[in-house]
Amino acid sequence: MLKLVGGTGVTAQPMRAAIIIPARFASARFPGKPLVPLRGVGGAEKSLIQRSWEAACAVGGVAEVWIATDDDRIADSARRFGAQVVRTPSGCRNGTERCWAALCEAGIDAEIIVNLQGDSPLTPPLAVELLVETLRVEPQVRVATPMIRCSPLQLDRLTEEARRGRVGGTTVVFDAATDALYFSKRVIPHVPERSRDAPVYFHLGVYAYRRGALGEYVQMPPSPLEVVEGLEQLRFLHCGIGVRMVEIPDPAGGIWEVNNPGDVVLVEAALAERHLA
Structure with missing residues (x-):
């Protein structure tokens, strides 16, 4: 957001923003996940990491987009479709730590x-924008992340995945x-049976950080609840760094993450509904 500085007529530039896409090959639930092909409209196949990169490139108001990985296969694939790649250490425990490593390795300012x-x-690009x-206009906010209110269909799916002992989302x-109190891989709050209008919000795995908060x-160290839930953002709450939730509308086809092999069909259906090749 552009602002005028003290009546001088000088226009201040907005804070510079960069997108980093952390990617690793060794996923416990879905090994090789970043390279899994996803079919769009017309049957065209692109890897998960390429489609995530294309989503990032569609965001307005950011200066650069990087893929951060410790794996040669992902790095080579990313370079072939034109992405900027930064190699990060294999010891990064989650995507947030990998983002910090990318800043240091690539000199991202x-x-x-x-x-x-x-x-x-x-x-959706709007979610990232x-x-x-939010961080540009609210100086007290140090971390922000999006959410959508679950539709009955989404809530039914999350509940069913929980019954099966699988991760269906956060x-x-x-x-x-709208500052986060808690995140969970189970459905919170508790939803009584047959409730169709429960205030359940699905968290999207996208974060905007101020550089200092990331540092x-x-x-x-990882917090106890972070370790139990397997959710990196809980470390911010444990350390007293607030996480601002930003509600966005549910786009056509819904928003599904690829957590398990069975999620591929849901994502491909959404790509078709959005007419994405």
Whole structure:
């Protein structure tokens, strides 16, 4: 957001923002996930990492997009479709730590860093733009991430996945200021049977950080709840760094992440509904 500085007529430039897409090959639930092919309209196949990169490139108001990985196969594939690649250490425990490593390795000087995880190719550009704008206009917000209110269909699927002991997505509860109180891989809050209008919010795996908040994060050890849930963002809450939730509308086809092999068909259906090749 452009602002005038003190009546001088000089237009201040917005804080510089960069998108980093962390990607690793050794996923416990879905090994090789970044390179899995996804069919779009007309049957064209592109890898998950390429579709995530294309989603990032469609975002307005950011200066650069990088793929951060420790794997030669992902790096080689990314370079072939034209992405900027930064190699990061294999010891990064999650995408947030990999984003910090990418900043250091590539010398990225952005003040706002967006972590667009490589399993979220359906992330609307508007969602990322709203996160960046939130940090630009609200100086007290240090981390922001999007959410959507679950439709009955989405809630049914999340509940069924939980019954099967599978991860179907992450939900979040928040306070009156829309700052996160807790994230979970189970459905929160508790939803009584046959409730069709429960206030359940699905969390999208995209984050915008101020550079300082990201630097503080990597200095802290993993928190106990982070380890139990397997959710990196819980470390921010444990350390007292607030996470602002930004609600976005549910786009055509819904927003599904690729957490398990069975999610591929859902993502491909959404690509078709959005007419994405």
